[in-house]
Amino acid sequence: MKIGIFYGSSTGNTETAAELISENFSEHDCSVQDVSSIEPDDLLGYDFLILGISTWYVGEAQDDWIDLLEDMDGMDFNGVKFAIFGQGDQLGYPDTFQDGMGMVYEKMIAGGGEALGFTSTEGYDYDESKGEIDGQWCGLSLDEDNQGEMTDERIENWCKALHAEL
Numbered sequence: 001m002k003i004g005i006f007y008g009s010s011t012g013n014t015e016t017a018a019e020l021i022s023e024n025f026s027e028h029d030c031s032v033q034d035v036s037s038i039e040p041d042d043l044l045g046y047d048f049l050i051l052g053i054s055t056w057y058v059g060e061a062q063d064d065w066i067d068l069l070e071d072m073d074g075m076d077f078n079g080v081k082f083a084i085f086g087q088g089d090q091l092g093y094p095d096t097f098q099d100g101m102g103m104v105y106e107k108m109i110a111g112g113g114e115a116l117g118f119t120s121t122e123g124y125d126y127d128e129s130k131g132e133i134d135g136q137w138c139g140l141s142l143d144e145d146n147q148g149e150m151t152d153e154r155i156e157n158w159c160k161a162l163h164a165e166l
């Protein structure tokens with residue numbers, strides 16, 4: 001299976017998570033790319049996309065995702081399975097925690113993609129998030145700033161669930 005892991009990361013937290021996630025898919029043809037150095041069409045041609053985004057400036061997508069999200073309008077992701085992971089800070093930004101995840105989700109669903117890897121919101125303390133869809137995270141929610149000790153286990157469990165879903 002051809003898997004594309006794409007991330008945007010300002011201080012390296014989402015990048016580190018992307019590398020950890022890729023280790024869990026090493027049996028596949030898996031590439032990890034920074035969205036700051038891709039064209040929108042580079043997202044195409046994969047069986048499974050894993051998309052990583054952090055949230056910045058109180059509810060904004062990470063810088064390198066901003067233009068890409070606009071360019072994704074009208075793109076065709078029919079038949080493409082995708083999963084999203086995010087980095088955020090639930091204590092610092094409880095009203096916009098992981099909003100970036102929701103922004104990516106919206107574009108992929110609009111393009112006809114099929115979302116995998118929803119997870120429970122239990123164990124997080126926040127008020128509002130665009131990344132919460134029907135009471136669940138629309139992917140994997142990571143918080144390096146407050147719950148960094150949980151990251152490895154969260155990634156491992158998520159990747160196991162993705163393998164089962166695929």
Ligand SMILES: Cc1cc2nc3c(=O)[nH]c(=O)nc-3n(C[C@H](O)[C@H](O)[C@H](O)COP(=O)(O)O)c2cc1C
Nearest residue numbers: 009010011012013014054057058059088089097098
């Ligand atoms: C100025 C600033 C604004 C931020 N705004 C948000 C936010 O609105 N929501 C959120 O969940 N996290 C927010 N964060 C936290 C970052 O998303 C978090 O530190 C994340 O781990 C950064 O990941 P990155 O290094 O991969 O970009 C903010 C951080 C800073 C410094």
